[in-house]
Amino acid sequence: MKNHQLIEISNVLKKYSSFAIFSHANADGDAFGSLLGLGMSLKLLGKKVSYFIPDPVPKGFAFLKDYDLINTVHLNHNDVGILLDASDIGRIDQLGTHFKSFEVTINIDHHETNDYFATYNYIDRHAPSTTCIILKLIETAQLPMDRDISNALYIGLLTDTGSFHYANTTRDAFLTATKLVKYGADPAAIAKKIFEEETLAHLKLIGIALGRISLRNTIVFSYITYSDMKSLNASEEDAEGIINQIRKYKDADVAILFKEVDNEVIRVSLRSKNKNINVQDIAVLFNGGGHAAASGCTIRGNLYKAMEQLLSTAEIMIKDVDKNK
Numbered sequence: 001m002k003n004h005q006l007i008e009i010s011n012v013l014k015k016y017s018s019f020a021i022f023s024h025a026n027a028d029g030d031a032f033g034s035l036l037g038l039g040m041s042l043k044l045l046g047k048k049v050s051y052f053i054p055d056p057v058p059k060g061f062a063f064l065k066d067y068d069l070i071n072t073v074h075l076n077h078n079d080v081g082i083l084l085d086a087s088d089i090g091r092i093d094q095l096g097t098h099f100k101s102f103e104v105t106i107n108i109d110h111h112e113t114n115d116y117f118a119t120y121n122y123i124d125r126h127a128p129s130t131t132c133i134i135l136k137l138i139e140t141a142q143l144p145m146d147r148d149i150s151n152a153l154y155i156g157l158l159t160d161t162g163s164f165h166y167a168n169t170t171r172d173a174f175l176t177a178t179k180l181v182k183y184g185a186d187p188a189a190i191a192k193k194i195f196e197e198e199t200l201a202h203l204k205l206i207g208i209a210l211g212r213i214s215l216r217n218t219i220v221f222s223y224i225t226y227s228d229m230k231s232l233n234a235s236e237e238d239a240e241g242i243i244n245q246i247r248k249y250k251d252a253d254v255a256i257l258f259k260e261v262d263n264e265v266i267r268v269s270l271r272s273k274n275k276n277i278n279v280q281d282i283a284v285l286f287n288g289g290g291h292a293a294a295s296g297c298t299i300r301g302n303l304y305k306a307m308e309q310l311l312s313t314a315e316i317m318i319k320d321v322d323k324n325k
Helices: 006-015 029-044 089-100 130-141 147-160 171-183 187-195 200-211 226-231 279-284 303-323
Strands: 018-023 048-052 080-084 104-109 120-123 214-216 219-224 254-262 265-272 294-300
Touching: 006 104, 006 120, 006 130, 018 029, 018 089, 029 048, 029 080, 029 130, 029 147, 048 089, 080 089, 104 130, 130 147, 130 171, 147 171, 147 187, 200 219, 200 226, 219 303, 226 254, 254 303, 265 279, 265 303, 279 294, 279 303, 294 303
Parallel strands: 018 048, 018 080, 080 104, 104 120, 219 254
Antiparallel strands: 214 219, 254 265, 265 294
């Protein structure tokens, strides 16, 4: 479990000529921003780069440069495999076998549960986003920067900090944002793309979820069924971000959204609004993970049984936290 220095990883990037860069399933802004931001910089340096994300590839970030190059080449003829914003190889599903085949691998991440699985690992649990680390790497290695790279990295920071209002909105977050704007990022244009261009299915799912909001002590929760998804012809991507509406309830310590995205496949999003409650501890019990304030997991089985099981577990853990204050 060695944490390497950025300068060591910089030397690897300069030494080798071709890279396969991976990020996790259900890719979010930090995944896309890290993947494409580092890749574009390496390409400007004259390196060969290919991008990989487990299918299906979310369409919400299709406006980013190089998005159309994701999953377009065969996984071979690369010197180094790089996995970004993923705590373990399992987060890239079937691509994990390919990642393990590289003799040299790099793991860059900011999740607390990262298990240091690569040849070179750089894990900063205090980084607001993985894109913050990528910027430091680019600066350390003196790699090229341009507007497209800056926009990609800014998206990761913006989304992982919840528009700069989650607990990970630290001094480093604002310093990174300032640097990225200096390098050419356009905050207004990015915010419009991220927050003001939703699908009709997404907006209708918000209405359904808000209509089902319930309370269990200090837990606010809701759910979306597979029938809801089918009736709206909604994709799993259409159900992303709805937890941010649920968590707005002012008296909640924890917000939870259950999304039945396929027959007996339930994605669970957990958010903590109390600094003493670590929702990652709850997610880990259901083979998930993430951060103290924002985590998730996948449960297979009956939706209502899964809801009861996780909510009961969450209640017990919250009571234990209250006892130990």
